[in-house]
Amino acid sequence: MSVIRFSEERLHQVLESFSGKRVAVLGDLMLDRYYWGTVRRISPEAPVPVVEVDTESVRFGGAANVAQNIRSLGGIPMLVGLIGNDHPGKMFLDMMQEVGYETDGIVTDADRQTTIKTRVIAHGQHVVRIDNETRTRCPEHLFHRLIDSIKYKIHSIDAILIEDYNKGVVSVEIIREVMAVAGKHGKIVTVDPKFDNFFEYKGVTVFKPNRREAEEAIGGRIRTVQEVERAGKQLLELLSAENVLLTRGEEGMSLFERNGGIMHIPTVADHVQDVSGAGDTVISTLTVALSAGVPIREACVLANCAGGVVVGSVGIVPVSPDDLIKAALRHSNNSPAGD
Numbered sequence: 535m536s537v538i539r540f541s542e543e544r545l546h547q548v549l550e551s552f553s554g555k556r557v558a559v560l561g562d563l564m565l566d567r568y569y570w571g572t573v574r575r576i577s578p579e580a581p582v583p584v585v586e587v588d589t590e591s592v593r594f595g596g597a598a599n600v601a602q603n604i605r606s607l608g609g610i611p612m613l614v615g616l617i618g619n620d621h622p623g624k625m626f627l628d629m630m631q632e633v634g635y636e637t638d639g640i641v642t643d644a645d646r647q648t649t650i651k652t653r654v655i656a657h658g659q660h661v662v663r664i665d666n667e668t669r670t671r672c673p674e675h676l677f678h679r680l681i682d683s684i685k686y687k688i689h690s691i692d693a694i695l696i697e698d699y700n701k702g703v704v705s706v707e708i709i710r711e712v713m714a715v716a717g718k719h720g721k722i723v724t725v726d727p728k729f730d731n732f733f734e735y736k737g738v739t740v741f742k743p744n745r746r747e748a749e750e751a752i753g754g755r756i757r758t759v760q761e762v763e764r765a766g767k768q769l770l771e772l773l774s775a776e777n778v779l780l781t782r783g784e785e786g787m788s789l790f791e792r793n794g795g796i797m798h799i800p801t802v803a804d805h806v807q808d809v810s811g812a813g814d815t816v817i818s819t820l821t822v823a824l825s826a827g828v829p830i831r832e833a834c835v836l837a838n839c840a841g842g843v844v845v846g847s848v849g850i851v852p853v854s855p856d857d858l859i860k861a862a863l864r865h866s867n868n869s870p871a872g873d
Contacts, residue, residue: 538797538835539866545859548836551826552608557818558639558684559604560712561597561697561704561726563615564649564667565622565629566850568593573656585656594629595651597697599811599850600726601635603818603840604695606852609825612691614639614683615703616672622648639683641676649701671702681711688715692825693722695817696735700728709734722824726817733772739824741769742779742817756780759798766790777830781816781841789834797831802842802865811850816841819853839865 540548571587594602601611613635617623619642626648630637649667653660672680680703684694694716698704709731716723717737724740732751735741748765749756752772756765762780769778770790778790786801819840823833839861840853 538831540832540835540862541866542859542863545862548823548826548828548832549608549855549859551828552822555609555692555822555825556612556690557604557609557821557825558612558614558687558691558694559597559601559697560614560639560680560684560694560708561600562649562699562701563598563613563617563626563640563703564594564596564651564699564701565626566593566595566599567591567650567652569652569654571654571656573661583656583661585654585661592625592629593850594626595811595850596649596699596701596814598626599814599852600695600697600818603815603852604822605633606854607819607822607858608855609822612636612639612683612687614680616641616643616646616676616680618642618646618648618668619644620648622650622666638687639680641679641683643673643676645673646670646702667701669700669702672705672708674707677705677708680708681715684712685715688719688721691721693724693739693821695821696723696725696727697814697817698726698728698731700730704731706731706734713737722821724817724821724824726813736774738773738775740777740779740820740830741773741775742781742813742820743769744781744813745783748780762788762798763790763796766796779816779820779834779837781813787816787834787838789831791830797834799835799838802839802861802868812841812845814850815844815853819858835865836862 568591569587570589571585573583577584604611646668652664654662722739725735781787786799789797816837820837843853843857843861
């Protein structure tokens with residue numbers, strides 16, 4: 535198996551090629567609210583810690599965090615999804631306008647509440663997470679508007695990224711419509727799936743499940759290298775995909791190519807503080823790289839390096855170009871010679 539190494543010159547060349555690449559991000563839009571504080575006592579009302587809040591913040595989450603990663607790397611994301619007609623929905627639109635995002639693909643559903651995940655963190659540790667969300671399926675009269683947002687701009691889009699969190703936005707009908715329009719115009723399609731509709735993404739450019747999702751979909755444990763390779767080949771065949779990228783947590787990730795090629799990529803994370811959002815970072819880095827014409831193996835190694843960066847921070851944050859370059863250089867310097 536060959537090892538992908540990067541020179542500093544190559545990395546700067548690749549990162550520069552990301553600039554201006556337009557990626558449509560279709561999926562479940564969320565806000566992430568954080569309360570950061572300290573614990574000095576246990577509540578007299580129940581055996582739970584009392585968190586004294588020092589600061590609070592609200593960030594983009596879900597598919598919107600994917601967009602933030604694309605933007606951080608120099609690409610131009612176009613968000614497509616649903617929000618509610620509520621205060622978090624208004625906050626979401628205000629935040630989009632503040633950073634200069636297009637809002638054409640954002641559809642308001644009066645019967646839905648905007649998903650907001652609230653995390654309470656004390657001393658760098660998660661204490662509790664509270665989810666306010668709607669999981670009902672996107673109504674038919676609205677999913678046509680989501681599809682039209684992509685159809686009307688298909689000629690200016692370099693890639694389509696589908697980010698599914700099982701909140702109801704990504705339905706079978708939407709998947710089939712998006713795959714049809716992408717196929718007609720020869721667009722890259724990458725997918726970060728969940729269990730629902732797992733096998734609907736026929737013919738995608740890259741299908742990126744994590745190990746648990748793959749285990750649930752095909753049945754059985756995926757632990758040994760032999761089990762990983764069997765699962766990857768099975769997914770390639772079932773989906774008629776060009777590539778399958780199976781992420782494996784602390785064991786890194788494995789790429790399976792339609793031509794039979796397999797590449798196992800070890801993790802580059804120095805220390806893991808918080809895995810929240812790591813999958814978002816991987817799929818966004820991979821997609822913007824492919825949209826810039828970066829070969830699939832290089833794109834996967836860069837995505838792996840990006841994921842290794844963000845798990846070192848508490849809370850969901852996008853990867854920066856400088857941090858990605860540093861991580862990729864560490865990967866290149868630490869790769870064993872002669873492989």
